[in-house]
Amino acid sequence: MAQRKSRTDRRIDLIEAARRAIIRHGVDGVQLSHVAEEAGLTSGAVLYHYPDLSELLVEAQHAGMERFYEQRLRQLATVTDPVAKLVMTIRSGLPTGPLDPDVRLLNELGGAAGRNRVYGVLLTSLYDRQVSMYQSILDTGAALGVFRLSGDSLTLARNLVALEDAYGYRITARHPLIGPAEAAELILSYARTATGNDLVH
């Protein structure tokens, strides 16, 4: 028998297991048995904690998203220079490679968001928060005279996040010419014209 765990611990485990299962089989292809296997439990045990699988899947997506965002914020807090912040943020929004689990999970959401309102709301809220994150970097840099913005910061920030998203898809789809480094350079090229700064640090 699998190790017994407290309600909360097991639920955390299951959310992690669901995350992995989604990455492996897709939001619409994932099954109870997949989650159970990832968690090292039987289907019955999964159902004991989450009588409705779709609830678990939503929680898994939510948790994965929050973690991704929190991680970026935490990293951002380690530097103060606007240039360093911007460059670091661009990098942290891209997958480390085609297998990056965080981005893989987010990408799974993309298609489902068109069909499922809950996923749509989740994804939209992540997008908006990332936009705010970029916007505050841009505004701060402009206030300090480091950036000379080529347009309003909201527009620029929205485009920066959009580019991140799109290259995340390209990388996970294994574009032969666009990897993490190339994608970062492409986004940086936009960021340079947007900020009027060479962004060398």
Place this chain on the structure above:
Amino acid sequence: MAQRKSRTDRRIDLIEAARRAIIRHGVDGVQLSHVAEEAGLTSGAVLYHYPDLSELLVEAQHAGMERFYEQRLRQLATVTDPVAKLVMTIRSGLPTGPLDPDVRLLNELGGAAGRNRVYGVLLTSLYDRQVSMYQSILDTGAALGVFRLSGDSLTLARNLVALEDAYGYRITARHPLIGPAEAAELILSYARTATGNDLVH
């Protein structure tokens, strides 16, 4: 009994039916019965034409993608002015609304492309062709002296397609503030700095 059709006619029908079924249930959630229902047939009939459902799904994705791309090329051919071409191309790459079937289908592919090499290749090939399309518009405009490009045309074109992709996702996910018009404006703002042209026509 459903109307009898020739092999080729029925296969075309089934590809269309599969397209709708994928949009409704996702690449990984679609079932034989969904396709059959969309086509107004029984599962047996579907299996008679496509013994392997996944083959039909790939064909459906392929067909949808080709149609999307061909449509853009055809529209592009109706104008000659680089400014008009660029503006029109940006608009034609965006969904008409959250329900736009062509973009919905492409978005379904995004997540699956990380898991399924075939889908990855399909999506990558579409991306590359779209980049070429933009690149040729940019190069022509530059040669004519209409555009003063802010960087190399490949970088700019890649970013333009990336922005299209990303806003396609935002729109199908029903972002409350970003619809087709707003997305077009966001991409145009990038296109303006990229071409040094106001892009009014």
Place this chain on the structure above:
DNA sequence: GGGGTAGTTGAAGATACATTCAAATAACTC
């Protein structure tokens, strides 16, 4: 350390889905 609780299993039952195929029939051929 005994009783109670919470977590887990495994098997049984129910449901859903894919797959096969004989029979039916529409369309085509000569």
Place this chain on the structure above:
DNA sequence: GAGTTATTTGAATGTATCTTCAACTACCCC
């Protein structure tokens, strides 16, 4: 228009998955 072929159905079969639940057991608490 008789015979042949291609397409479709519907029912039967098999398999996979979900769901339920009684039994088991580890752990907690007094």
